[in-house]
Amino acid sequence: MNRWWNNMSRGFLLVLSGPSGAGKGTVCDALLKKNKGVVSSVSATTRKKRPGEVDGENYFFVSEEKFQEMIDNGEMLEYAHVHENMYGTPKKFAMDKVEEGEIVILEIDVQGALQIKKVYSDAIFIFLLPPNMDELKKRIVGRATETEHSIEIRYKNAFRELDFVEEYDYFVVNDTVEQAVKDVESIIEAEKHRVKRFKYIKEKVIGE
């Protein structure tokens, strides 16, 4: 039997966002590992390629001029300065995958997600939350790389960013990574059953 319902006419962009310390990276990695139908978005950056990194896989490595050109041409879903470098999400890579029926996941901070919402509201927006603020602080402190000053800044930013949860479609509490991944998987499964992601449903049922 032709199981047409297992293949969307069009995929979607899943924006997994939230404050630092919520555990976006961990949840995203675990999700990608478990789900073959989900692919990762690839960012563009102006920073230098490090040993072992592959262009088009880890990042699209581009010059500052090229990056600016992409912004000017509206080719970025979002972008930001981080220290001396630019990072952004090229629209074309993600949209091509979506058109092929794939689910493209984009792990990104709150500022980036809000930028995307303005230019591409068709994406699914998930806000990843810590169960409470103590746990959030613990996770930020747990990163050996942070100074006391940067911990304070991250914590304050996280507190402020929680206001934006109302802008998102869904929220998931990262109490345990396992449960958070399951919750995101349920959201993905549900979204795969959206009528709007399929063309010609009746025609498919009646076999035309």
Added chain:
Amino acid sequence: MNRWWNNMSRGFLLVLSGPSGAGKGTVCDALLKKNKGVVSSVSATTRKKRPGEVDGENYFFVSEEKFQEMIDNGEMLEYAHVHENMYGTPKKFAMDKVEEGEIVILEIDVQGALQIKKVYSDAIFIFLLPPNMDELKKRIVGRATETEHSIEIRYKNAFRELDFVEEYDYFVVNDTVEQAVKDVESIIEAEKHRVKRFKYIKEKVIGE
């Protein structure tokens, strides 16, 4: 820890609909059996109570006058004549459960679902589909109670009703009952993570 995210501020009404032969009853029963957080809506009817039936459980048994009064007062989410009797979905019963944070499932034909959509678009609408028309015919024929004439009518109606899938939020193909139930469960899980179903998310995270 206070796992606030396991309790919605407000539940929702889940309308499980589709043509006859799609298997609404079977999927709905299996779903209710497996999921304690999901409750069934109770219809009102003017038909006589049969032995063993309980008022307020199987149906709300009401007089024709009372039924008409409920329609006139806008107390019905939908209603229909079936032979000499009236059947309808009283709004109050379902809405009270929703306000208590429960998920209320309503198994209903396409005409009824479309009526509900007009007066209560906050509900979640799922269209249950047969995998193909041969299977649908088999299922309709499989009901010993049907005459050849009524089989023909049901099949034609089903064919026509497939047009309305576009009006629904989600579709689920009832290829196997087990998978269909899983799909509906994913939709329920996802909808439980809707930001709009929770009040004061930030306040809950920061513990206020």
